Amino acid sequence: MKLCYLFLVIYLLCQGLAAQEMxxxxxxxxxxxxxxxxxxxxxxxxxxxxxxxxxxxxxxxxxxxxxxxxxxxxxxxxxxxxxxxxxxxxxxxxxxxxxxxxxxxxxxxxxxxxxxxxxxxxxxxxxxxxxxxxxxxxxxxxxxxxxxxxxxxxxxxxxxxxxxxxxxxxxxxxxxxxxxxxxxxxxxxxxxxxxxxxxxxxxxxxxxxxxxxxxxxxxxxxADYEPMAKGVNLAAIQQLKKVDWKKYPYSVILIPGAGPEEKDVALSPGGMIRCRLAALQYKKGMAPFIVVSGGRVHPYKTKFSEAYEMKKFLMRVLQIPESAIIMEPHARHTTTNLRNCARLMFRYGMPVDKAGMVCTVKSQSYYITDILPERCKKELGYYPYKSGKRLSETESEFYLNTNSLQIDFDEPLDP
Structure with a gap:
């Protein structure tokens, strides 16, 4: 009996130490x-x-x-x-x-x-x-x-x-x-x-x-749009406090950005289609929030933010309320679309064990589930997310990894 108690104490102590590292x-x-x-x-x-x-x-x-x-x-x-x-x-x-x-x-x-x-x-x-x-x-x-x-x-x-x-x-x-x-x-x-x-x-x-x-x-x-919690994401954060997570299969619907190559184009056709795909899932009640992810990337030194332009399109064209849209305006490629979304999910207090949904065109959707994890491991040093079930040719599940909070020392524009 004493031995069992000792093992229990050691187990609880180890659990406490592990929690301190998280x-x-x-x-x-x-x-x-x-x-x-x-x-x-x-x-x-x-x-x-x-x-x-x-x-x-x-x-x-x-x-x-x-x-x-x-x-x-x-x-x-x-x-x-x-x-x-x-x-x-x-x-x-x-x-x-x-x-x-x-x-x-x-x-x-x-x-x-x-x-x-x-x-x-x-x-x-x-x-x-x-x-x-x-x-x-x-x-x-x-x-x-x-x-x-x-x-x-x-x-x-x-x-x-x-x-x-x-x-x-x-x-x-x-x-x-x-x-x-x-x-x-x-x-x-x-x-x-x-x-x-x-x-x-x-x-x-x-x-x-x-x-x-x-x-x-x-x-x-x-520094783009920072502090986001007091600005572009304030309405969504206020809405977060009211969410009954049990009503939704997923925490968020993530739209990875698609930057245009033309200097004067604000939002690419690919970005528009991805927004429409995500809006369809949102209106089905799949998640309480849409995360638009993408920085000022294409073309070189563009002034247009993919996330901001997608947010405008969702609100003005597709009638999605601002309180349902979370901007992530810093990702510069697909690896950090997933990583940065995971960061915001964690920082904003979403349930960490609840899956998110990635919504995008077929080619990128399969790239995210089949190829991107190993690219992330090579470039970031860890897997920022774990793929879940494939839901369709344009939707798949993902689970966040808290290692995503790690600062990336060789990406000063999106660390």
Whole structure:
């Protein structure tokens, strides 16, 4: 009997520890005025926004020495780089030694019960932003979160300052010619601005340089329509509180975007057809919400948002109420249509065990069920969803995976 009791205690303890590693739907992301920052670099945003961390990190002798050395290098670059873009980038980016040294210092500062330990328990784990590291020892999780943010900043500088190829060059490339004298002048001014104001923490000049480089390239897509919960999705969120989920077979009907290739076309014929297919399912009572997913993607640097244009079409042409439409205006390809939908379902408090429905044309529908999961695994490092039953040639089920909350370090337009 005592042995059974012991096993029960161990089981419950393990269940409790596992629950602590899981993200929480009630967790509120700490936001800044610039959504590009907190969506790409969440650990560094916490360091910056939580007063106890700003105080601790700004007075740490090791980290302050790294900051001082970085400041010297940036000032030297401003004086000497002239039109050499690579020279500026080299001065601003985190070196391998800096990333390793800062990681080691953060590890030494960490204890389970101090502010760094509480940061992991109260923010990093429940946020899900570093979900792929959740089973690491907490000290290692802190190091890996730092390394991810540092590499994400370096990646943004590499693409939008140095002109390196992004994952999808046709839609996400730099807006400037790197040998253009005007671009060098803008980059020098950006480097100088990165040292101004209150940018005194060890990471702030480099982070601000990266964020401003995205801004110069008109690549602040990650901030589109944010904060969505207080704007474009407010009506749906208010409706969420009234939903009786038992009345619906599915939580949402997801429409993956289909961007036009013509510059002046707001909504493609494919987008219109997908909206009509989804509206038909909505009117049958299959789900209380339609999720329209797609950012400003096609053609290169288009001003039209797939999600926004589909929402307009659903409301104006198909008479779907705004309270039934959830916008997801950031996905840049099908992998993140599913991932970002899963994120919103979780963040908005929908039942995580209830299937969603994907509604699209036949070719894409079969692509989503048969081919896309392995592409997601290759590109994202995990499966953001699990396919359920095929319902028809244009509809299929999917179940969300909370690993979808993981920030993608090499997609600054849709992290």
């Amino acid at each position: 993200p929480s739907p009630s967790y509120q992301i700490i936001q800044t005025r610039n959504a590009v920052q907190y969506k790409n670099y969440y650990l560094l945003t916490l360091f910056e926004q939580l007063p106890e961390f700003r105080q601790t990190l700004s007075t740490d002798t090791v980290l302050n020495a790294i900051y001082q050395l970085k400041t010297l290098r940036i000032n030297e670059a401003i004086k000497t780089c002239r039109t050499d873009i690579t020279c500026y980038a080299k001065a601003l980016k985190f070196t391998d030694d800096e990333i390793s040294g800062i990681g080691n210092r953060l590890a030494k500062l960490y204890t389970e019960n101090n502010l760094f330990g509480r940061l992991i328990k109260n923010h990093l784990l429940p946020s899900g932003c570093y979900a792929l590291f959740a089973k690491e020892q907490h000290q290692n999780l802190l190091i890996k979160a730092w390394e991810q943010d540092a590499n994400a900043i370096n990646y943004a500088i590499g693409v939008y300052v140095e002109g390196n190829k992004p994952n999808y060059p046709k839609i996400d490339s730099i807006s400037f010619k790197v040998k253009d004298k005007e671009f060098a002048e803008l980059t020098a001014a950006n480097a100088w601005l990165a040292l101004q104001g209150n940018n005194k923490l060890f990471f702030e000049p480099t982070m601000q340089f990266a964020i401003q480089a995205l801004e110069l390239n008109e690549r602040d897509d990650a």
